[in-house]
Amino acid sequence: MNQRKASRSNQRRRGAKRPQPSAVDCWVLPTAALPEVEPIVIPADVGAMLRSLGDPPMRNGVAAAGYFTTVVERAAGVALALALSADLVAPADAED
Numbered sequence: 401m402n403q404r405k406a407s408r409s410n411q412r413r414r415g416a417k418r419p420q421p422s423a424v425d426c427w428v429l430p431t432a433a434l435p436e437v438e439p440i441v442i443p444a445d446v447g448a449m450l451r452s453l454g455d456p457p458m459r460n461g462v463a464a465a466g467y468f469t470t471v472v473e474r475a476a477g478v479a480l481a482l483a484l485s486a487d488l489v490a491p492a493d494a495e496d
Contacts, residue, residue, distance in 0.1 A: 439490030440483045446476040 447469040455461035456468065483489050 437488060440488050441490045442480060443476070447472050 450469055450472050451465070456464045458464055480489070
């Protein structure tokens, strides 16, 4: 019978050391300047994109679409409140 030789893959090489990674300070800010912040324009209808996709492919998709629209409207309201608190909302006449 032929006997297989013992596998050496489980044995560690002696003397082979891995190079140590250099230390990186994660809390240092990047040196490049950040771009200027653009004002946020409030959309007229926040659920338009969601409705453009059609009803969800599920039983009673019309009701589910209403729930999804409600969630999108709530998220837009929270985003608007955050933008207002940071004074980032564009004036009403700034629409393009």
